Amino acid sequence: MKNLSIVEKVWLVLGLSVISFSTVVAVSVFFTARNNITTQEMGEFMYETSKLASQVKTEFRAVDEFFTQAVTLSDPDLLATAQQNNEALLANISRLITLNPARATQLRSLQEDAAQYAEISAEIAQDFIDGVVDFTTVGSDIETKTALFERLNEQFNEFEENADSQFSMAIEALSENMNFALVFMLVLGGVLLALTISIGHYTANRISSSARELGDSLAELASGKGSLASRLPVHGRDELGVVATEFNQFITMLQSSFKDLTGIIEPLTASAHNLSKGMDRLDAMTESQTSDSQIVTQSMSELQLSVRDISQSASNAARNAESGHDLSQIGQEKTSTVVSYSQKLSNEIRQTQSVISDLADRTKDATEILKSINDIADQTNLLALNAAIEAARAGEQGRGFSVVADEVRSLSVKTSSSVTMIQDVLKQLNDNVSSAVGMMKVAVDVAQQSESLASDAGEYILKINNEIEQISLLNAQIAAATEEQSMATEQIVANTNKMTSSFVEAKTIQVSVYDISDKLRSLSDSLVSVSSKFET
Structure with a gap:
């Protein structure tokens, strides 16, 4: 139970x-x-x-x-x-x-x-x-x-x-x-009724007894005559037993608190006196800090103007760097176009050189053919000469054949003369082709150098463009930093102004603290009076 x-x-x-x-x-x-x-x-x-x-x-x-x-x-x-x-x-x-x-x-x-x-x-x-x-x-x-x-x-x-x-x-x-x-x-009804009445009576008595003991203890404490060393008896683990246990724990905590309070009162009184002295020293320090804060406010205002000038210059430099970046980008695009056309020109020159080389080869072949034709003409001339001799021997019968032989010899002579002229022309053409081939080689080398130089120029312009971008980024960062510094200095100026106002308010608060220290002494006296009502 x-x-x-x-x-x-x-x-x-x-x-x-x-x-x-x-x-x-x-x-x-x-x-x-x-x-x-x-x-x-x-x-x-x-x-x-x-x-x-x-x-x-x-x-x-x-x-x-x-x-x-x-x-x-x-x-x-x-x-x-x-x-x-x-x-x-x-x-x-x-x-x-x-x-x-x-x-x-x-x-x-x-x-x-x-x-x-x-x-x-x-x-x-x-x-x-x-x-x-x-x-x-x-x-x-x-x-x-x-x-x-x-x-x-x-x-x-x-x-x-x-x-x-x-x-x-x-x-x-x-x-x-x-x-x-x-x-x-x-x-059976009588037995069960008696058992029920007995348990109910026992439970009611236990509840009433525990509640009465709790009420008596609270009344004794409320009258100011109670002792914090007294405790309620705990008769069980029901709700009233839990209340009695918790009440005893509360009284124990209250007893400990009053003991601690008794030990705190004297240091509290001494602290109140020390607080009064400290407030006197704080008043002097506040006066000095107020003067210093005014000087800091003036210096920060001048620094704020300087930071604004730096921010404006950084903004102008950022705009100039951005303009240079745009121009370098245009130059890079033009250089890329020149490189492209140089590559196309180099390719065309290489193709022309190939055609001229092929023409030189064909000229050599024509010279060989003309040489063969000239040899044939020489042989024909020799044969015509032999025919003329044979016709002369034949007399009147070979006259017609002699005329034909003369015509053939005359034709072979003209053919040999024409071949000689063609060989002269082909020789001159071959010399010109050889000269043209040499010049085309030079042109190819020049085109390659032009392409290489244009490519190098494009790379340098790209590097310049990157450097300009870095400069522009740094200028933007400098501008942002100076802007933040400007805002920071404005905040510092505002805070120093607030600090100056706070010093003024601190003087007012110090007066209140003096009053609080007096009340604190009165409160310590009251605590002594209250703690004396309870025996610990």
């Missing part, structure tokens, strides 16, 4: 109440169910059995009476009535067999005996009605009938008594169950 919280204790009481109620209800339901079963058996089995037992006994006697009257009066109607009553008797015995399966053998025996009794009685009555009675055998039939009647009557009486006894015992058991259930529920 000590380790349970208040909520758990309350729930324990409620749980016991619920268990008590549930137990009483369960017991009531149990005994009610048993009584209902007994009552149902009484209504459906015992009462019906008792009623049928009495009815069977009465019907059997009525059957016997009707058979006796039928014999006495020899009346067939009485015989029919007796047989009808006997059928009703046998049907009721069958119902008893259905209701009492445990006693079915006994009841079937009774049913067989009743049927045999009715059969014998009906034969005797019918013989008397018909007037054919055999008195030699009727005596024995009557004796058998009488014996069956006595046995059946005894058995019907016994069965009726058993049914009545069983019905009476069921009623007595039902009454006993009801009485036992009433007594058991009263005892």
